[in-house]
Amino acid sequence: MRVLVAEDHRVLARTIATGLRRQAMAVDVAAAADEAERMCLLTAYDVLILDRDLPVLSGDEVCRRLRELQDPPRILMLTAAGELTDKIYGLTTLGADDYLAKPFDFSELVARVRTLSRRAPKQPPTVLRFASITLDETRREVSVDGRPLELTPKELAVLHLLLVAGGAPVSHDELVRTVWDEHLDPRTSAVRATVSRLRGKLGDPGLILADKGEGYRLCD
Known part of the structure; x- marks a missing residue:
């Protein structure tokens, strides 16, 4: 948001x-x-x-x-x-x-x-699911195969955007625009570092794939 x-x-x-x-x-x-x-x-x-x-x-x-x-x-x-x-x-x-x-x-x-x-129009459902990942937007709770995860606000926001995309790629620029703010240098490694930490917490690095030139996407 x-x-x-x-x-x-x-x-x-x-x-x-x-x-x-x-x-x-x-x-x-x-x-x-x-x-x-x-x-x-x-x-x-x-x-x-x-x-x-x-x-x-x-x-x-x-x-x-x-x-x-x-x-x-x-x-x-x-x-x-x-x-x-x-x-x-x-x-x-x-x-x-x-x-x-x-x-x-x-x-x-x-x-x-x-x-x-x-x-606002076109809002996603309250509970988002993809593969083994579940995100309850109302409670702001994330789980993988029923295992609860503790995510930072940025990690949660990145995961939310990827879940809304439903497996479609989300570009680096879109992540910067939506999750960070106007003061973030687009060349910074903040997005890559956040995605890396998120992969580690999800427990399966293959759940988030980096598409060269397209950004990141969830994979089941």
């Missing part, structure tokens, strides 16, 4: 981004509304966490503009304006998909982001 956090409070933005990355999400950050709009036009984000009070251009205006796109991201407004009238205005007039007032509990934010991502 790829998320954009549009928040001008640097400490809060960094805290949210770090926490979501620990939940196996790829997260980018924008400090201004016009920057957030530009990033949404260039990247297909699943969820946009949007502060209403942003510099240069208001979050309200960005929400209105993004709603005109053919396939906009799901928008979660995160704002200090927490009165009932503010919420109704954000959800109805502005067209936000969800509304969360500050201060907030981080576990609630994660739950709302995950719920919004499931509302």
Whole structure:
């Protein structure tokens, strides 16, 4: 899942981004509304966490503009304006998909982001299976032949993308775009190292094959 956090409070933005990355999400950050709009036009984000009070251009205006796109991201407004009238205005007039007032509990934010991502079209089933691998998306639990595995957030996100592909190759660039964020150097060995660790935990190196020039795929 790829998320954009549009928040001008640097400490809060960094805290949210770090926490979501620990939940196996790829997260980018924008400090201004016009920057957030530009990033949404260039990247297909699943969820946009949007502060209403942003510099240069208001979050309200960005929400209105993004709603005109053919396939906009799901928008979660995160704002200090927490009165009932503010919420109704954000959800109805502005067209936000969800509304969360500050201060907030981080576990609630994660739950709302995950719920919004499931509302998007063409979502895979809750439980993904391929060969001996099972991934329960809701519980974030992975097993191989019934044996539970402990995976890092990045390993879990890579495996999820490979399972969704169902044996089709997933390119290195797609892994970088979906699992990491815009700051990762595409030439880095991070993808290869993560796949290598994942193979070791799966216990069968042959479950993940590297197709030269095409990326990685699951093999039964």
